[in-house]
Amino acid sequence: MSGVQPFISTVSGTLDAKGRVCIPAPFRDILAAQATAGVYILPSFSEAALEGFGDEVLSSFHQQLAAQDPFFTPSLDDKAFAVLSMSRLLPRDDNGRVVLPAEFIGHAGLKDRITFVGMGRKFQIWDSEKFLGVQAERLKRALAVRNANNGGVL
Amino acid sequence: MSGVQPFISTVSGTLDAKGRVCIPAPFRDILAAQATAGVYILPSFSEAALEGFGDEVLSSFHQQLAAQDPFFTPSLDDKAFAVLSMSRLLPRDDNGRVVLPAEFIGHAGLKDRITFVGMGRKFQIWDSEKFLGVQAERLKRALAVRNANNGGVL
DNA sequence: GCATATCCCATGATATCCCATGTTGTCCCA
DNA sequence: TGGGACAACATGGGATATCATGGGATATGC
Numbered sequence: 001m002s003g004v005q006p007f008i009s010t011v012s013g014t015l016d017a018k019g020r021v022c023i024p025a026p027f028r029d030i031l032a033a034q035a036t037a038g039v040y041i042l043p044s045f046s047e048a049a050l051e052g053f054g055d056e057v058l059s060s061f062h063q064q065l066a067a068q069d070p071f072f073t074p075s076l077d078d079k080a081f082a083v084l085s086m087s088r089l090l091p092r093d094d095n096g097r098v099v100l101p102a103e104f105i106g107h108a109g110l111k112d113r114i115t116f117v118g119m120g121r122k123f124q125i126w127d128s129e130k131f132l133g134v135q136a137e138r139l140k141r142a143l144a145v146r147n148a149n150n151g152g153v154l
Numbered sequence: 155m156s157g158v159q160p161f162i163s164t165v166s167g168t169l170d171a172k173g174r175v176c177i178p179a180p181f182r183d184i185l186a187a188q189a190t191a192g193v194y195i196l197p198s199f200s201e202a203a204l205e206g207f208g209d210e211v212l213s214s215f216h217q218q219l220a221a222q223d224p225f226f227t228p229s230l231d232d233k234a235f236a237v238l239s240m241s242r243l244l245p246r247d248d249n250g251r252v253v254l255p256a257e258f259i260g261h262a263g264l265k266d267r268i269t270f271v272g273m274g275r276k277f278q279i280w281d282s283e284k285f286l287g288v289q290a291e292r293l294k295r296a297l298a299v300r301n302a303n304n305g306g307v308l
Numbered sequence: 309g310c311a312t313a314t315c316c317c318a319t320g321a322t323a324t325c326c327c328a329t330g331t332t333g334t335c336c337c338a
Numbered sequence: 339t340g341g342g343a344c345a346a347c348a349t350g351g352g353a354t355a356t357c358a359t360g361g362g363a364t365a366t367g368c
Contacts (some may be wrong), residue, residue, distance in 0.1 A: 005214045008194075009242040014359070018313090026243075047226075057224055064223070065356055083225055093315070095358075118241075119234040120216055121224050135235075142236030143199055145229075166348070172323095176348055247325065249348070 004056050005030045007118035010129055015110050020097045023052075024116055027123060028096050030054065038091040039098060041125075043107040045082050048130060050100070050108050054123040058087070158210050159184045161272035167283055169264050174251045178204075178270050181277060182250050184208065192245040193252060195279075196237065197261040202284060204262050206255070207276040212241065 011024045023031070023039060031039055034054035042051045065080055090098040100110070113128035126134065158186035165178045175187070177193060184272055185193055186246035196205045215237055254264070267282040280288065 004220070006212070006220075008212075008236060008238045010239050010340085016359070018360095020359090027356060052223075053224070061223075061225070079226065091314095095316090099313080112200055117239045119231065119236070120219050122240050138235045140200065141232045146199065146234065146236075170349070172350090174349085179347065245324080249326095251348085253323075 004121065005033060006120045007123040008120075009118050011116050013114050013116060015105070015114050018101065019100050019105060021100060021125070022055055022095065022097045022112060023092065025096065027116065027118070028092070038089055040087050041090050041098070041100070041104060042083060042087040043104055044124070045086075047124075047134075048107065048109050050104055050125040051122050052116075052125060057121050059087075060101070071080075157277065159187060160274045161277040162274075163272050165270050167268050167270060169259070169266050169268050173254045173256065175254060175268060175279070176249065176251045177246065181206075181251065181270065181272075182246070188201040192243055195234050195252070195254070195258060196241040197258055198212060198278070200290075201237065201278075202261065202263050202281075203231050204258055206270075206279060236285050248282055259277070 004020055007030060009026070013024065015023055018122050031054045034056045036054035039052050040058055041052065042053075043049075044051050061083060088101065088104075090100070092098055108125060108127060108128060110125070110127050111129070115126045115128045115131045117124040117126060117131070161181055161184060163180070167176055167178065169175050181193075185208045188210050190208040193206050193208065194212050196207075197203075198205050219230055219234055219238075222228070242255065242258075244254070246252055262279060262281060263284060264279070264281050265283070269285045270282045270283045271278040271280060271285070
């Protein structure tokens with residue numbers, strides 16, 4: 001198992017009346033391997049979804065910013081703001097659940113059925129119904145990429 | 155044994171009532187050599203089949219994506235989605251079997267008789283009946299390729 | 309004191325593990 | 339070269355543990 005284990009697969013879950021979601025067990029194991037106390041959650045700034053990740057992504061992102069001049073790199077502040085200021089470290093309870101803040105639930109338009117989507121270094125949380133449309137569109141784009149450069153990895 | 159051992163040959167197997175399939179012993183040995191806990195399974199984008207592979211394929215794909223910024227690379231989401239979100243790591247039991255999720259069985263249209271097809275870095279799982287037609291067509295295309303580049307060594 | 313948030317326990321469903329059995333292919337000996 | 343014994347593999351079913359989810363009790367802060 002070289003490097004960091006990727007988040008893979010797509011699983012469905014529920015959001016209860018208290019705003020709790022149960023992080024899938026395989027995802028919890030990956031987070032635990034990164035010595036992450038809970039899970040970092042960030043509202044995506046381009047989509048109606050939440051992004052989840054562990055210490056590995058946060059610290060590599062931080063180091064990438066730290067390598068640049070902190071006062072004279074305009075894009076730096078915007079990126080730092082979009083990611084760092086909006087992220088929260090949510091603690092997990094004994095059952096592997098976290099409580100999503102109300103504004104996060106609103107941002108992603110979450111109802112009671114949600115979908116966890118493994119994306120490698122991060123994963124996404126979608127409203128299950130919203131995700132169906134996004135899924136079809138993404139597959140179409142990926143297929144177009146595949147046809148453009150026949151000879152991809154797979 | 156330099157590099158990675160390829161999956162070769164075509165063998166038939168069964169899908170039982172619990173959705174279990176027994177990975178052929180030679181394939182298991184190749185997966186075990188890659189330190190893969192089980193086997194990664196991915197529904198093919200373009201065909202009614204499942205694709206199986208080990209850590210060698212997945213981690214090379216993941217590392218390629220991990221080199222880029224996880225939040226500011228739009229194309230990353232499409233590629234990660236197409237492969238990583240659709241793949242699952244299925245654990246093997248002591249007898250070398252894995253449980254296929256119901257949606258995978260549906261995608262490939264699997265009945266009780268299935269066929270494992272060695273394809274080098276990966277292998278495919280087909281419904282045996284469906285594969286008969288595909289096999290003939292593939293041989294025809296391969297022959298066309300051979301005829302197209304006459305002037306080869308053989 | 310009330311509202312909010314955290315922790316803990318109980319339950320149902322699901323997936324994992326384990327053992328038993330039949331079959332097939334391989335090896336050895338006559 | 340043929341037959342028989344053995345071992346490895348594949349398949350079926352049942353027991354067990356893990357996971358996800360709901361509800362309730364206890365602490366905390368305003």
